[in-house]
Amino acid sequence: MKSAKTSLAPSGARASIIAILVLFVSSCFASVRTGLDSVGAYKHIFSGKRIGIIANHTSFDSNGKYIVDIFNAMPNVTVTTLFSPEHGLYGTEKAGREIDSNIDPNYKISVFSLYGNTRKPTRDMLKNVDILVFDIQDIGIRFYTYIWTMSLAMEAAAELGKSFVVLDRPNPINGLHVEGNVLNGVSHAVQREFASFVGLHPIAVRHGMTVGELAKMFNEEGWLADGVKANLTIIPMNGWRRRMWYDQTGLPFIKPSPNILNLETATVYPAICLLEGTNVSEGRGTNLPFNQFGAPWINAEALVARLNDLNLAGFRFEPTFFTPTSSKYAGQTCQGARIVVTDRNIIEPYWSGIQVVDTIYRMHPDKFEWKAEHFDRLCGTSAIREAIINHSDLKELKKSWQPERTAFLKVRSKYLIYSVRKPRTNCLDHIDCI
Secondary structure (H helix, E strand, O other), X not given: OOOOOOOOOOOHHHHHXXXXXXXXXXXXXXXXXXXXXXXXXXXXXXXXXXXXXXXXXXXXXXXXXXXXXXXXXXXXXXXXXXXXXOOOOOOOOOOOXXXXXXXXXXXXOEEEEOOOOOOOOOOOOOOOOOEEEEEOOOXXXXXXXXXXXXXXXXXXXXXXXXXXXXXXXXXXXXXXXOEEEEOOOOOOOOOOOOOEOOEOOOOEEEOOOOHHHHHHHHHHXXXXXXXXXXXXXXXXXXXXXXXXXXXXXXXXXXXXXXXXXXHHHHHHHHHHHHHHHEOOEOOOOOOOEOOEEEEOOOOHHHXXXXXXXXXXXXXXXXXXXXXXXXXXXXXXXXXXXXXXXXXXXXXXHHHHHHHHHHHHHXXXXXXXXXXXXXXXXXXXXXXXXXHHHOOOOHHHHHHHOHHHHHHHHHHHHOOOOOOOOOOOOOOOOOEOOO
């Protein structure tokens, strides 16, 4: 019996399919150019000017060149001042630790801390600055402080007649998903009860915007103090699409803060950061911060069984034991759960985090403790904590967010810089399918 010959050369149809697949894979792992990569095309803006730069350890272009070196190489441009956010210029300081201003040993210029005695640049800090430039990698969540550093710096620039330039960067957890309640509802009263440095303006927890888009929104909606408006320029990215997760951009991931180790951590951060407002460890002081959580008084197997029974979209949980070297329960063995992301495109991390808190509270009402003020500020409302305490129907609570989410999406749509798609009818309720 003769064996059939198999040709390794693709037929015309197969070749076409392979070519389409290659193009698809290439588009998924596209090479995105950030605003810093494109800054050379805007040299005319900076010529003859004194530049102040708000930056940190993420402020590199795609070739590994630091922002200060890039501006120093521009003709007729002088970098006079640097400004650092939370975690410092080199991203090594612990969360919440106040930082002093200093002289940078490499560039021999002042580095003014915006996470110390003041979080807003002062007149004296800006006296040698004509243009203030912002270039820091954000992670796409309302309670991450870098966007609020940007907002206050825009405000200072507007008040003192300085120009403000944002070098845009990707939202690492994509620009489609919008989730959670809006800070203190949809209004923007001058004094809002839950406004803080983990949320100053009425945006959703997961806002699905870039820092450039947020800057436009803060400026044009009149949300800066007394309605001042900055002379704002956005230097956009090239090649970024709203559907992209950071690992699809072709850019190297630089951890934006000490405990956001990788994209996986950034993905679950909106869920487990809520535990900062409780006495449950969020995994700080371990090799998996925000990817695992627990306490000495939790039974891991029982907790995981309860959490997996919730069937949270795109998540499952595994039992874990860990001993933090710092932060909560340092030196004590904790039992708890580790998050496994099974489908990142359908997860609702903030909603899932609320249910994690609710589950632990119900299982351990005698051991669980609130850091109420911090929890409420993270959520932008006290309603979530109160609903958990009162054993209210959390699904009804979630439904109550929909009008404010719809209102936020309407405002948000005016400031989107990058390509959008036509509306679809089969969207999940936490995805801005445009």
